Amino acid sequence: MGLVATRLTASLGLTLGLGFVFLPLGCGSGPLGNPRPRAHGSGDGPSVPAATVAALSACAEHGAARLTDTHYAIMFDVDVRADGRVDKAKVRESMIDDREIVSCMEDALRGMSLPGVVTPLRAAGPVYGGSVSPEGRTPLGHPAAAVAGAAVNLIPIVLVAAGVTIVVAVTAHVVEEAVEAIEKWPKEVEDKCYPRLYECLNNTSQPWWNRRRFGDRKECNACFRECLKDSGEWPMYKCPPPGYFPN
Template sequence: MGTPRPSGHGSGDGPSVPAATVAALQDCAEHGAARLTDTHYAILFDVEVTGDGQVDKARVRESMIGDREIVSCMEDALHGMSLPGVVTPLRSSGTVYGGGGSVSPEGRTPLGHPAAAAAVVAVNLVPIVLVAAGVTIVVAVTVHVAEEAAEAIRRWPKKVEEKCQPPFQECLENPWQPKRNRETYGNYKDCGGCLAECRNKDGIWPEERCPRHWQY
């Protein structure tokens, strides 16, 4: 297996593994590095995410590490991590899964057992370089968004707009802040800002900043 070219965690080359997960992977390396006999290793993982960016499957694709304890520890570290930074741009791009988005051949391969949903898009995270006890381990992670999750994301804009538009229109029709809010937010509601916040929060209208008429 060829060693992935590390670009460094958090280098801005693409989505990154969360810092807490990197720390957990580092712990895996530190607890097992003394058992390894070489100085350089690489391991490639495939993970599958749900529509909200949560990893619910993590599997080894290729590995130079023969130590099952280290590999299992790393699988556990990746399982359950949150990757909203992967899903959110796909939601807002308007080119989700077959509409012009980037789809890799690996992304069309079922992950894990045959019952797993077929993934339809794949995103490579920035490789992680772990160093422990004189051993360097490069961890590469490819995120797969499964068909079910993709369909949920396809439905997201319409569903969210249906929730956000009514209070937005009401805000435009009644733009004055109630007296209790004026010291904090000024005399007028920021209807456009409240609409943006509603969209970013999956349809939850910011009632405090832009209260509805029955909340006066």
């Protein structure tokens, strides 16, 4: 397995962190030594949302039978906007030459939410003209404060389908527009909206009484933007928190 990790690293120019994914197969692996898909686990940096991991797994499962090798790796770059939303995903390097699988994974990454990448911007003094000290705010997600154009490596994902192992590495890039937008948001508005966003992302299913109007899933990113626009008022009608019922 060490040879596989070395080959993947050499082929893609991956970081040491990506190669490390293959090291703990003996104690952290699934049945028959297959590594479990990872998105939340030990390691530095934000992780890919569970729903996105599930979509990536579906891409692998649908196309693994067409692949001729047993181990692959693919690297993506994604652009993160001010609300944490990803609206652009593209392949940087790939060992997979199956366009259907690659396109499916791009679609899976596009539209996911990565608030843990953007939130540290609030702790960066230059974003606020140096008027707020980093000690006054506790960043969530990645421990290092992000800046426009910064690259944040997410925790790599290991997918296993039909005997094929695929490592998916994602690097998130904070777009310049994110900083410009965040500069316009007062801290007190952010402090009201961000907790609601995290709460929503952890419970994206609409309650039964709201599904006829808004469907089965909450649009957390849209509700977050509405909250910022409305000075911190969370749209309960569209993204109700658990236990909430309108009067």
